[in-house]
């Protein structure tokens with residue numbers, strides 16, 4: 001459908017009719033060639049920006065999937081690089097993608113209940129915020145804030161909310177309505193919504209969880225020109 005080696009429409013429908021976790025387990029072997037993987041054209045300038053002032057000793061990538069971000073983190077994280085995801089299938093694929101990163105640990109964890117306490121200088125996450133809505137967004141931010149040392153950074157990519165006149169905004173609302181309907185009819189739910197974690201709408205939630213946040217635009221041109229890199233620094 002997206003790529004000769006990618007999932008078929010039938011496979012995608014099967015995945016969407018299971019839980020979020022099981023859906024990713026089923027998708028894992030083909031995930032790298034789907035548009036759901038954060039593209040390198042965004043990740044390369046993003047990580048150049050993140051490491052503009054040098055390397056860090058420790059970093060955590062939340063909802064790491066098949067390791068798209070871990071690949072860019074590895075050369076700049078000297079002591080401990082941790083990737084967490086609740087899909088074992090995605091973690092197995094990440095291990096296959098990154099066989100030689102000595103400082104890497106991959107852990108199967110729910111990002112809504114991160115167990116870390118002031119252990120990382122840097123936390124990253126990409127392409128996963130649609131899975132954390134309502135109380136789950138608070139649980140995610142709470143765990144990330146606790147995982148960081150004071151002064152540590154949570155950096156992520158997001159977009160502004162599209163204007164009400166934008167067809168993409170209405171397409172996203174349509175998708176979200178279909179997901180609400182799907183979850184009302186089928187159990188377990190598949191949690192995936194658009195228009196979440198947009199900038200600057202996410203700023204008050206970041207501040208509530210102990211962060212001061214700023215955004216940098218103009219990272220890339222063309223199709224992804226609206227993407228911004230947010231740096232949320234944990235207050236000391």
Ligand SMILES: C[S@@+](CC[C@H](N)C(=O)[O-])C[C@H]1O[C@@H](n2cnc3c(N)ncnc32)[C@H](O)[C@@H]1O
Pocket residue numbers: 020021024036037038062063064065066067068069084085086087090109110111112125126127128131
């Ligand atoms: C679209 S993929 C993004 C993967 C990768 N970060 C990337 O940018 O290519 C979303 C990932 O979030 C993970 N995920 C969703 N909800 C989660 C949760 N509650 N805890 C941990 N991982 C979660 C999924 O298993 C999946 O690997």
